[in-house]
Amino acid sequence: MTNDQPAAERDPSRWVDEHGDALFRFAILRVKDPELAGDLVQDTFLSALKAKEGFRGGSSLRTWLIGILKHKIIDHYRKHRIEVLESDLQGGAEGFDFEHADRVTTRWSEAPSQLVENREFWGVLTSCLAGLPEAHRRAFSMREFDGLDGEEICKVLGVTPTNLWVMLHRARAKLRKCLESNWFEV
Amino acid sequence: MISEQRDRRLPWRTRVALRVHLFLCKLCKVYATQIGVVSRVSRVAASAAPEQCPECLPVERKQEIKDALSKGSS
Numbered sequence: 320m321t322n323d324q325p326a327a328e329r330d331p332s333r334w335v336d337e338h339g340d341a342l343f344r345f346a347i348l349r350v351k352d353p354e355l356a357g358d359l360v361q362d363t364f365l366s367a368l369k370a371k372e373g374f375r376g377g378s379s380l381r382t383w384l385i386g387i388l389k390h391k392i393i394d395h396y397r398k399h400r401i402e403v404l405e406s407d408l409q410g411g412a413e414g415f416d417f418e419h420a421d422r423v424t425t426r427w428s429e430a431p432s433q434l435v436e437n438r439e440f441w442g443v444l445t446s447c448l449a450g451l452p453e454a455h456r457r458a459f460s461m462r463e464f465d466g467l468d469g470e471e472i473c474k475v476l477g478v479t480p481t482n483l484w485v486m487l488h489r490a491r492a493k494l495r496k497c498l499e500s501n502w503f504e505v
Numbered sequence: 506m507i508s509e510q511r512d513r514r515l516p517w518r519t520r521v522a523l524r525v526h527l528f529l530c531k532l533c534k535v536y537a538t539q540i541g542v543v544s545r546v547s548r549v550a551a552s553a554a555p556e557q558c559p560e561c562l563p564v565e566r567k568q569e570i571k572d573a574l575s576k577g578s579s
Contacts, residue, residue: 331574332575339562342562343562348550353560361566361569361573364570365574465551487509487512488508491544498546
């Protein structure tokens, strides 16, 4: 770390208060279990402490910490692989009401940036994500939250591309149905 | 296919067939629109998480980490 950086960034004792909640929220969206999220955040701070001399301030400290946490989460997925069951790979556009779909409410048109500012919506979204089978949730999280490409996700999860596309399809279909029932069509 | 096209480039014949189908089939168009919303909302949520997401790192855990960091610093 260099002397050009603000004092708060150079002082690890202030990292937890400045960035702890942000890292926790990043983790909880991806691993569901608060205890595990806490462990990953703790590991992140300890790794950051060991590597702090390597942080040159090119990005913000938070971006750097988030980068470390992202890798910790991917490592966790690799080390604790979830077996993909045959049942995980079946199913279609579940819950889509083909008879009444033309009755789409205008709530679906609301800007995403406005939706996520609503705490109630957050509760619905995180609850719907928690309802996904674990393998689907990991695939969806890496694809939609972190923008990883299919090949990378397949390596982490140990699945074929075809299995991945089916898992993503099922995750999106289930989320669509859950958000429809609990938010958009309420 | 509506979902798959979000993850990989489909063969051109499939892309054309899907476009024609979505042009003609109102119900599938609705489904595709809604799946798009699910994707966009998720991506925005992921980048907005720190301020909007109500969960916080528990106080006891924060203290545990601070203690571990000060041991590591000394």
